[in-house]
Amino acid sequence: MDLSYSPEEERFRAEVRQFLEQKLPAEMSEAMRLGRSIGKEGHDRWHAILNEQGWLAPNWPVQFGGCAWNAVQRHIFEEECCRAHAPRIVPFGLSMLAPVLQKFGSKAQQDHYLPRILSGEDWWCQGYSEPGAGSDLASLKTRAVREGDHYVVNGQKTWTTLGQYANWIFCLVRTDPDAKQQQGISFLLIDMDTPGIEVRPIILLDGTHEVNEIWFTDVKVPVENLVGEENKGWTYAKYLLTHERTNIAGVGFSRAGLEAVKRMARAQMHRGRPLIENPHFAARLAQAEIDLMAMATTNLRIISRAAAGQAPGVESSMLKVKGTEIRQEINDLARRAAGVYAMPFASEAVESGNEPGLGPEGSEAVAAQYFNNRKLSIFGGSNEIQKNIIAKVKLGGRA
Structure with missing residues (x-):
């Protein structure tokens, strides 16, 4: 037994299937079927193919460059991509950061970062977990101290998926150590090329380099890279996590x-x-x-x-x-x-x-x-x- 679909939805499925037959590289599909890595180059290539088609951001509103598919269309697209062994779209910029920026970011942040996510110019990673703050995320210790027109960040993030490829990271940092745990956290956007950032690989049980430790030592971050209000980052983090957990x-x-x-x-x-x-x-x-x-x-x-x-x-x-x-x-x-x-x-x-x-x-x-x-x-x-x-x-x- 399976879900039933309307004739219009079945036509959409046929369109998606035809696109995958014509545009999904055969060697990429075979690598995914065999559980082999396609590397950053492979992910970038698939990202570009979907963006050219206009199908890269199905959950984004049209005004931000998305295609605003309904729930059934998104379900069908994911189902057909998995059936064809297409790579999973890297979610950090598209499905996790973008909804936060669209809801809480400034107009300047939206205008700058969202087009770069679509074009693939920026590859984002997520700076949430720490050695002592995993599931208990609100106990995070990475500090950001404001000094004039920038924050100075010190601390460590861990289990940072694909951080070795990223040129930007969105981070939860503690900006008020005296406030209650959830009330002293802010949401920062940090350029990975900033002096003081070190990426250390973690090799997993299956032998792959998928995750990393990220160390911050006196990293200067412009104040305009703060998303929303200072010390309100926990609200934005919860919003992001609901999208992440749904995607999982x-x-x-x-x-x-x-x-x-x-x-x-x-x-x-x-x-x-x-x-x-x-x-x-x-x-x-x-x-x-x-x-x-x-x-x-x-x-x-x-x-x-x-x-x-x-x-x-x-x-x-x-x-x-x-x-x-x-x-x-x-x-x-x-x-x-x-x-x-x-x-x-x-x-x-x-x-x-x-x-x-x-x-x-x-x-x-x-x-x-x-x-x-x-x-x-x-x-x-x-x-x-x-x-x-x-x-x-x-x-x-x-x-």
Whole structure:
């Protein structure tokens, strides 16, 4: 069973599918299917292709250069991109910073930064988490002290995804150490080429360099790079996080992953029969598909509210929890379906993958995806924290 679509929506799906067939580079699609990195150059290339088509910012209002698709169109686009193994659009500038600037930024900030996000001239990363402030983000220690027409920033950010490519970072910094935690935080835009910034790589379990530590030592940031009001950054941070957690749901990626699991399970034999016929495996697969169908419907409802100008509320936490649980379950099912072909563990083996053709189709990417996606239930606010938020909001503080 699947969601039903109107004839107009099906025509839009056909348009998206035709675009992907004509414009998505075959070698890029194959790399994504095999779980291999396309690097900054690949992401920049796909970014430019979508921008030329006018489809780069489906959630942006038209006046800022977006295409203002409705919730169903955005769902269809994501679904088709995942089915075609298109790269995921890097979200930090487009889907996280841009909504904050559009709602809280000055006219000068909107006019300067938003076009540069679309053109790809600026690559943004997110400066939120710190060694002692992950899920408890409001306890962050990075300081910004105002001195005349600039702030002086000192501190450290960690788990900064793709920070090695970024030329700008949006940061939460503490501007009033004497205020309550949430009341003394500001939102700054910082040029990564500013003296005093050091990027240190963190190598993950799957052998990749995806995240970083960012160190700030007496970094001078112009006052005009403050978004909104000083000490009101927590309000802007919460607004951004609702968008981040909604995006983390990854419905399209889960759909594509589920189909890959089915293909592998049909090809992999277990006691003389295809694994997909094994009752225990089939039951887990069916439950994952049921959960995904329910989440897809919820996701559409929340995106519809966001498109109407309402920031997602506690529902974004619900999507974050369920979405990451489903993706991790699919990763585990894929690992089981791939059998011995999911065994690479050493970073060199994980990075290179199995030789194509050694196992069921898609098994080359299983190990790397399984190890890497253990992070899903932690980043963007751990699932345990999200459950506390849900309980507090829905149970009136009786969590």
